Amino acid sequence: MxxxxxxxxxxxxxxxxxxxxxxxxxxxxxxxxxxxxxxxxxxxxxxxxxxxxEPERDLAAVAALGGRFICPGDREWPSQLDDLGDARPVGLWVRGRPDLRLWALRSVAVVGARACTPYGAHMAASLGAGLAERGWVVVSGAAFGVDGAAHRGALSAGGATMAVLACGVDVAYPRGHAELIARMVEQGLVIGELPPSGHPTRSRFILRNRVIAALTRGTVVVEAEYRSGSLVTARSAQRLGRYTMGVPGPATSGLSAGVHELLRGEGVLVTDASEVAELVGDIGDLAPVGRGPVLPRDLLDAVTARVLDALPYHGTVDVRDVARAAGASADEALGRLYELHSLGFVEREGDGWRLTKAPACNGDARRGGT
Known part of the structure; x- marks a missing residue:
């Protein structure tokens, strides 16, 4: 009505x-x-x-599918939807066994372009699987492209996923995702505002996005043009005080333009599930610290590193010159040179010292890998 x-x-x-x-x-x-x-x-x-x-007909139809109708005040109603104010759903039609309220408490939306690139599909699937492995419910809209990849990623990890439809929960839309939606009914949840047999329209897709934004603790956008329903979801999330995140892409791609615009504002750049979980999760959900490979040069103490830096790239040098350049005594410099010799960084030639030509200890190690 x-x-x-x-x-x-x-x-x-x-x-x-x-x-x-x-x-x-x-x-x-x-x-x-x-x-x-x-x-x-x-x-x-x-x-x-x-x-x-015909409410009695609709209730009988969803019950025949093993589904249910929930409304504000019911035990299963996710109270975060109340943040939508007068725009909150009158109720939700639900298919699937899990408790919607409990699942929504620890959920993240992953949305993006329907006509996504292989990169976008890969990132969405990876995020879906990684979040599911960390105990998060992956929420999306069951559309082609990023949505479907995120759902499949979560399912492939044996995790939880939920689809918010812009049509009746008995309608497989898009038809090409009939099998995917059926899997989510069996292993997850499929929800919608429209009664059984309700058909999708452009405006209903846009309005559906506010439910995705309000239901979840944060929204991740993977590939989106400037005019994109995914950005509508992200902006709704921002207005509701939810986290908004974006996965960067090539600056030359139109599918990156909307995401990059989001990141220039209040959106947070993320590249994997651990970074998403760190942002939306509880204290202790920390992403690993990113760092490059540890080079042999990195393991040297400060004085030994200065002695190594004192040797020229070509030719030999005597101990006194090394000591002078390294700011050390001759005895200390000689001791560090023998240490570097045992590690394969330098070699002795007559009364002088030179950098070794061995690949593992060449000038790249000395330069710190730059």
Whole structure:
């Protein structure tokens, strides 16, 4: 009877309650005119939808699929959806065994382009699998491209994933993802605002994104153009105080443009699941510290490193010159040279010293690998 995201109807529902609102919208006594902002044209639209509504039929249809309908106040209702205010869903149709409220408490959205590149599909699948392995529920919209890759990544890791549809939960849309949606019904959750048999429209896809943003603790965008529904999800998440993250891509790709614009604002750059978990998780969910390879040169103490730096790239040098350049005594420099000799960094030639030509201890080691 009410379209998803109808804030005006949401205010009426909040002020009047569901029973009274339905009475006013269907009664011939003109009481609907008392609703703020109601016009004759709007009332006609609401009455047309009310005449077509058959709640008993819809409840029986979802029950036949093993599903259920939940609404605000129910034990399974995710209270974070209340952050949407008057735009929150009137209720949600749910298929799948897990408890929606419990799953939503530890969930992350992974969204992005439908026509994604192989790089985008790889990153989405990797994020989905990595988050699932860390005990996070991966939420997306079951679309082609990034959405499907994220869902499959989570399923491949034996983890939890949830699809938020812009149609009825009995409708496999897109049709090419019928098998994927069926797997999520068996292993995860499929939810939507529209009753069974409800069909998707462009506006319903956009409005669906606010549910993804509100339901989860953060949203990761993987590939998105400037005009993208994924950015709508990210901006909704920002307005709701949720974390927003983006995976960078090639600066020459149009599919990176929207993500990079997000990262220039309040979005946080992430490259793997551990970085996402560190941002949205609890204290102690730290990502590994990124660092390059440890080179033999890195293991030398400060004085020995200065002695090594004192040797020229070509030719030999005597101990006194090494000591002078390294700021050490001749005896100390000689002792460090013998240490470097045993490690294979330098070799003796007559009364002088030179860098060894051995590949493992050449000038790259001396330069710290630069």
């Amino acid at each position: 009410l379209e998803p995201g109808d804030e005006r109807a949401g205010r009426w529902l909040r002020d009047s309650g569901p029973v009274e609102l339905v009475r006013r919208l269907t009664a011939p006594d003109g009481s609907a005119g008392e609703l703020p902002g109601m016009t004759a044209a709007r009332l006609g639209g609401y009455r047309l939808r009310a005449a077509a509504a």
